[in-house]
Amino acid sequence: MLxxxxxxxxxxxxxxxxxxxxxxxxxxxxxxxxxxxxxxxLFGLATTTQNAANHASDPLVPREELTRQNEQLRxxxxxxxxxxxxxxxxxxxxxxxxxxxxxxxxxPWKDKLRLARVVLREPANWWRSxxxxxxxxxxxxxxxxxxxxxxxxxxxxSVSFDxxxxxxxxxxxxxxxxxxxxxxxxxxxxxxxxxLESELAVLSFLPPATTLKPGQNIFTSGLGGIxxxxxxxxxxxxxxxxxxxxxxxxxxxxxxxxxxxxxxxVLMP
Amino acid sequence: xxxxHTILLLVAAxxxxxxxxxxxGARHWLGAQLxxxxxxxxxxxxxxxxxxxxxxxxxxxxxxxxxxxxxFGITMLPLFGVGFVLHVRRELILRDQVFAQxxxxxxxxxxxxxxxxxxxxxGGYAPLAGWGSLWQIAVxxxxxxxxxxxxxxxxxxxxxALRYRPATQSSFRPxxxxxxxxx
Numbered sequence: 124m125l126x127x128x129x130x131x132x133x134x135x136x137x138x139x140x141x142x143x144x145x146x147x148x149x150x151x152x153x154x155x156x157x158x159x160x161x162x163x164x165l166f167g168l169a170t171t172t173q174n175a176a177n178h179a180s181d182p183l184v185p186r187e188e189l190t191r192q193n194e195q196l197r198x199x200x201x202x203x204x205x206x207x208x209x210x211x212x213x214x215x216x217x218x219x220x221x222x223x224x225x226x227x228x229x230x231p232w233k234d235k236l237r238l239a240r241v242v243l244r245e246p247a248n249w250w251r252s253x254x255x256x257x258x259x260x261x262x263x264x265x266x267x268x269x270x271x272x273x274x275x276x277x278x279x280x281s282v283s284f285d286x287x288x289x290x291x292x293x294x295x296x297x298x299x300x301x302x303x304x305x306x307x308x309x310x311x312x313x314x315x316x317x318x319l320e321s322e323l324a325v326l327s328f329l330p331p332a333t334t335l336k337p338g339q340n341i342f343t344s345g346l347g348g349i350x351x352x353x354x355x356x357x358x359x360x361x362x363x364x365x366x367x368x369x370x371x372x373x374x375x376x377x378x379x380x381x382x383x384x385x386x387x388x389v390l391m392p
Numbered sequence: 393x394x395x396x397h398t399i400l401l402l403v404a405a406x407x408x409x410x411x412x413x414x415x416x417g418a419r420h421w422l423g424a425q426l427x428x429x430x431x432x433x434x435x436x437x438x439x440x441x442x443x444x445x446x447x448x449x450x451x452x453x454x455x456x457x458x459x460x461x462x463x464f465g466i467t468m469l470p471l472f473g474v475g476f477v478l479h480v481r482r483e484l485i486l487r488d489q490v491f492a493q494x495x496x497x498x499x500x501x502x503x504x505x506x507x508x509x510x511x512x513x514x515g516g517y518a519p520l521a522g523w524g525s526l527w528q529i530a531v532x533x534x535x536x537x538x539x540x541x542x543x544x545x546x547x548x549x550x551x552x553a554l555r556y557r558p559a560t561q562s563s564f565r566p567x568x569x570x571x572x573x574x575x
Contacts, residue, residue: 132442136472143465151464158458246412248528249519250461295518319524
């Protein structure tokens with residue numbers, strides 16, 4: 124049977140939970156921030172251990188392997204230099220034509236990237252997020268886009284002094300307005316696919332007459348004001364009409380491997 | 393049951409939450425991250441008092457929510473609920489049996505995420521839930537079952553290693569004392 128101490132403990136915990144859950148969002152964030160400072164020594168320890176582990180194997184790599192990698196990187200570098208020169212020429216031409224047409228330049232996002240390291244992952248199974256080692260001291264603020272060279276990763280959700288939480292594409296709170304690269308260039312909203320399908324997302328609200336082919340590219344549309352236009356998201360896997368043909372839904376294989384994120388780029392304002 | 397015991401449990405919860413966020417292997421292999429807090433809560437419910445259990449639920453829950461996208465404080469209630477039920481019925485449980493620990497860990501490991509999901513849905517949040525969540529809950533339950541006897545063994549080991557040893561009985565017996573006279 125329940126005794127008085129049981130009732131007291133139960134009431135105290137329920138009361139504490141209700142108070143904390145009903146805090147205004149600003150106060151809850153500050154409490155969360157204060158609590159997260161407890162983990163600061165462990166962050167340092169984890170980073171040091173990771174660095175040590177990364178560098179531990181360096182002396183063991185044979186000289187032939189290093190020479191081969193060096194040669195491969197040299198060739199890759201040459202190719203990238205040529206590609207960069209071609210892109211620069213295209214950009215100049217683009218700028219000139221825009222000037223002639225008096226067409227406003229779209230958000231030029233490619234030069235304002237800042238590298239961040241993923242330090243922690245989401246411990247709960249019902250959200251998709253990671254924590255990165257950049258915070259407000261580095262100029263981060265909520266809703267900045269996060270990407271890898273392969274494609275879109277997500278957006279910054281909350282920022283503390285030296286760390287930030289990034290919601291990944293496929294999290295229920297990270298919806299992205301997306302564009303299909305085909306003749307009709309239809310728009311849709313990218314949302315989560317399912318708890319076990321971390322490499323997939325679902326592109327919803329496509330017009331009923333849309334015909335999609337597997338392998339078609341999906342990009343950010345620039346609508347919504349968070350993600351600039353043209354960031355690659357992934358490729359269409361399959362599509363089907365839903366809600367009695369009211370709209371079409373497509374499964375999208377994400378370009379960025381969200382399960383193996385180590386470093387990401389934050390698109391600075 | 394000492395203050396040291398309480399501190400040991402809280403420190404274990406702190407490291408457990410950090411390990412869950414730092415080590416991601418189980419999610420790649422099994423599709424779900426294992427949770428150590430229910431296993432610790434089973435230990436607290438069966439071995440410690442109500443105050444320690446409440447402290448563990450509050451501290452562990454807040455640590456978990458700090459590193460997660462959960463609303464701050466939502467994990468406290470399911471953790472405490474699971475521990476409370478076990479604590480009330482603990483006189484009826486064969487708590488030293490490994491199989492009993494496994495079954496309790498399995499139940500706690502499955503009940504905690506289920507209750508948290510229900511709380512999130514009731515609170516108007518939209519967590520990532522679907523048929524796949526059943527698999528994730530099953531994995532977490534089984535993980536809890538496996539981890540609970542290990543937690544019992546590890547904390548018992550720590551307790552034995554760090555606690556004051558009980559005073560051993562002296563070999564002196566008053567009835568064998570040879571009483572000598574003045575000469």
